[in-house]
Amino acid sequence: MEPRAVVKEKFFIVTRGKSRKGFCRGCIGRVETETQCGELTGLLYCGGSNALNPKSGGTVRKEDTYSLTRHQAQLLLFVSSVSKRLELLCNPQLFSAICELSQDDLVVVKHKKGHLPGLVKNLMQIGRKEHKDDLHMLGFEVEFVDSDHNLSSKKPPPLPLFSAADVVQVVPSYSVPLGLHWKDGQSGGLNRKAVTRINSMPNIGSRARQTRENLTEQSTVQGQSPSASHVPLEVGSLVEVVSNSGVTVYGVIRWLGVPAGKTNEWAGIELDYDVSGCSDGKYGSQQYFTCKASRALFVPVTKCSPDSRFSCSSSGRGTSKPTDTLLVPLYEDPEEYAPPIPESEALSLLVGKMKGIQGHINSCYLDVTLFSLFSSSVTLDNICQTPADTERPIMCTFREIINRLRRQGFVPAQIVMNFRQQLGCDTFRTEEKDPEEFITVLFQKVLRMGPLIKLRSGQDTCQGAYTFQIFLEKGQMGQMPSVQQLLDTSCLSGDLKFEEVPSCLMVQMPRFGNKYKMFSHIIPSTELDITDLLHNSPRECFICGHLAEFECLQCLPDRKMQPGRIKPFCSTCNTQVHSHPSRQAHSPRALPAPAASDTPVPRHTMQLFAVLCIQTSHYVSFLKYGPDPHSWLFFDCMADRHGDDQHGYNIPEIRACPELGDFLSQPEEDMARSHPSQTPELVRRLLCDSYMFLYQNPATPLSRSNHEEPFN
Secondary structure, eight states, rough: OOOOOOOOOEEEEEEESOOBBBBBBEEEEEEEEEEOOOOOEEEOOOOGGGSSSEEEEEEEEGGEEEEEEEEHEEEEEEHHHHHHHHHHHHHHHHHHHTTOOTOOOEEEEETTTTEEEEEEEEEEEEOOOSSTOOEEEEEEEEEEOOOOOSOSSSOOOOOOOEOOGGGEEEEEEOOOOOTOOOOOOOOOOOOOOSSSEEEEEOTHHHHHHHHHHHHHHHHHHSSOOOTTTTSSOOOOOEEEEEEETOOOOEEEEEEOOOOOTTTSOOEEEESSSSBTTTTTSTTTTTTTTSSSSOOOOEGGGEEEOOOGGGOSSSSSOOOOOTTOOOOOOOOOOSSSSSOOHHHHHHHHHHHHEEEEOOOSSSSSHHHHHHHHHHHSSSTTTTHSSSOOOOOHHHHHHHHHHHHHHHHHEOOOOHHHHHHHHSSSOOHHHHOOOOOHHHHHHHHIISSBBBOSSSEETTTTTTTESSSOOOOOEEESSSSOOBBBHHHHHHHHHEEEESOOSSSSSEEEEEEEEEEESSSOOOOOOOOOOOOGGGGTTTBBBBOOOOOOEOSTTTTTTTTTSSSTTTTEHHHHHHHHHSSSSGGGTTOOEOOOOOOOOOOOOOOOOOEEEEEEEEEETTTEEEESSSSSSEEEEEEEEEEEEEEEETOOOEEEEEEOHHHHHHHTTSHHHHHHHHHGGSSSSSHHHHHHEEEEEEEEEEEEEOOOGGGGGGOO
16 A cells, blocks of 8 residues: 655654553654555654654554644653653643743742642753754753742753653743742752753733733632632642732641630641642641641631643533543553552552542442552552453453552543443442452452452351451450451451461451441551461461460460460460469360471461541542552542532542651551551551551462463
8 A cells, every 4th residue: 555645743652552562651753654544654752862863663553642842842751751651641731731831930849849839941952963863852951949939040050951741840031929838849850951942932921811811800800719610629629729919829728626725617738749838737726637847838818729631611511521621632551451559659659649440330349449459559560460361351441450559550530430331230320338348249240360368267168358357356356456366366256267378368347337336446557467367387486486386265365475476386385374263264275286497487478558537428448559668548539529429520649658667667556556646647547547458468469370260
């Protein structure tokens, strides 16, 4: 078929598909020819030091590309990471704003010291153009704003150079607000390439600035915020606050009430980035909520308006689907494997609003379960690496959800609704469910895997299960037990043992939805020791460390011997311990005699990687996304909502939760002595609302071959 020449200069980025004749995902090219069967041939710009000089790239399917303007291509070429290029494209509102930046526009950029505000001063051409096909990369010179609202009077150092991917927020160039002070920022030490300054940036934002200035002037006369609305605000609402001089800051309401010394209602807002002069949730001498330092702003509630970044059109009467306003294109091949999110990328990819899995119509039980199991867990990753069964649409949808979550950090509600419809029962589409019901259906019917845990009751045959439900009498435990104590007591009371060390153990607490819970608070055990819960496994004596021959259920709550701990004994220690008058009525039972060995008894432990919580019929989750003790995230698939029930959509949010790591780093005895009311908000929520604890054994990743479920 004869190709036709392309007259107008066209650029593109490869968004999906495996590497084919020179092009791969994230590569940027210029179209040379286009065939009638939908294939493009063109020049390839690799990015980085080779970005300027193109080479023959070969052929790529047009459906696997996304069209770019020359300006967009130049901006993306300066983004060296191809994954960051695709991530930026998945936020079309931000990328569009970046492409239209004007001189002196206010932006927030990623910096080694955190997210810092600054003014765009110049658009920089990087590299020397020596041939007609060469293409300059484009970056931004940004001058940070100091705490005195002015640029530093000292001789400034060379301005740092930032790529489009470094810009996390764009605010049109209004003056810095009175009463709000930006934290100092220092220039980054970027290695300079050959650069050329473009003397005048396009003044694209002037009309928007004039419009906003008019709005600000009108609102000053009326005494209200320019974007004031009659939409009711509540804790969790996304809002913006506009200063008298026109700069907008964004955040989420964490507290509403009348602070000491005031007579009207105020809002405590956690801002999107640091602002000097702000607090950590303290106003005056009172701590109203807890967040990072320099993030808490307190203002009269009348100064707050709904966040316009998530606003619908004013007409807003047409029927809208959950994803109508989410312009997230499908840039990846749904069947192409995406690895778990590494610890180093989790915060930049996941933290923020419109992150995680978007909730819709009672989907929270499913959203938090999928997010917790598959976003960053390496243990469960083998499930995702096996090729998807293309003859089963539900597996393709499942794979698409996991890949979107891992690549883009966001999954629209419509894709999840497709998955819910394919589960085969109408109740999964509309009704409230509990995670354990979904987990059983997910592993048994969707993934076609056998039970994750194998339990033996006494000398009976082995029974399989996907989750472990704690059963016990309330009098058997103290007021604030740990997960380790609950598991040990439940297993011994029911004469249960694990047949083998599970790869993944999901422990369900003794509560039923939001209606009943046996304990008001439960201490998370970050490490779960199941050595004494394994069938026919050698165990060591609780007293002397020698090979154990007996265990005693009645000794479990003994306050003189670490109450709540399983007590295996060797023959000598068993006789001595039960010679005490208070234990003479005990009935220790003999353990199966393992082969004698001089080597120490190995300990079998599992690591906590997620916790599902419930409060007022709504599930949320905490996720540990890496080995660092502070690497914790909090996920709420319905943190806020825009619009009404018929025409709106839910706004999911993920928040970093390092304070949970601080709390969990304490010994369990110290955690048990802490009163939940004195702990940070999210820590208290985990202690009071925990529903299911998820543990993994990194040494034995979950394998489909070891958990095959026969199907006809």
